[in-house]
Amino acid sequence: MKQELKQQLKDKYKIFSDIHDANISVGDGWYDVIDGGCLLIQEYLDKNTDIAVKVVQIKEKFGEMRFYYDGHGDHYVKEIVEMMEKATNTVCERCGIHCGKKINKVGWLKTMCNTCYDLNLVERAASFKDYANK
Numbered sequence: 001m002k003q004e005l006k007q008q009l010k011d012k013y014k015i016f017s018d019i020h021d022a023n024i025s026v027g028d029g030w031y032d033v034i035d036g037g038c039l040l041i042q043e044y045l046d047k048n049t050d051i052a053v054k055v056v057q058i059k060e061k062f063g064e065m066r067f068y069y070d071g072h073g074d075h076y077v078k079e080i081v082e083m084m085e086k087a088t089n090t091v092c093e094r095c096g097i098h099c100g101k102k103i104n105k106v107g108w109l110k111t112m113c114n115t116c117y118d119l120n121l122v123e124r125a126a127s128f129k130d131y132a133n134k
């Protein structure tokens with residue numbers, strides 16, 4: 001994810017700690033899913049000050065987002081996180097379009113639309129070429 005988008009999330013929501021920088025390593029396309037979920041969690045925590053949650057890591061595994069946090073999130077927080085994670089199964093991780101699907105080629109499982117998958121292949125090929133020419 002672009003640094004500016006990561007910073008927007010960190011600036012908007014107190015569930016991102018100022019002290020321990022959360023590691024966000026997913027594509028820009030999932031920004032809206034994360035933004036929506038964080039808004040719900042933050043609003044809930046603002047009303048329930050006995051619950052403390054800090055985001056630790058947001059990553060991708062098998063084409064689905066994984067959202068890890070420290071603290072004792074209750075049932076509601078768990079449900080929001082699960083909803084976000086499930087939502088990423090149909091959202092292109094690269095462009096955010098809602099017709100992403102799991103694409104598995106050569107052991108590489110990603111949720112992307114066809115256009116982004118093709119673009120990604122072209123970019124990967126180009127970066128291998130750059131590497132080979134060095």
Ligand SMILES: [Zn+2]
Nearest residue numbers: 092095113116
């Ligand atoms: Zn896409």
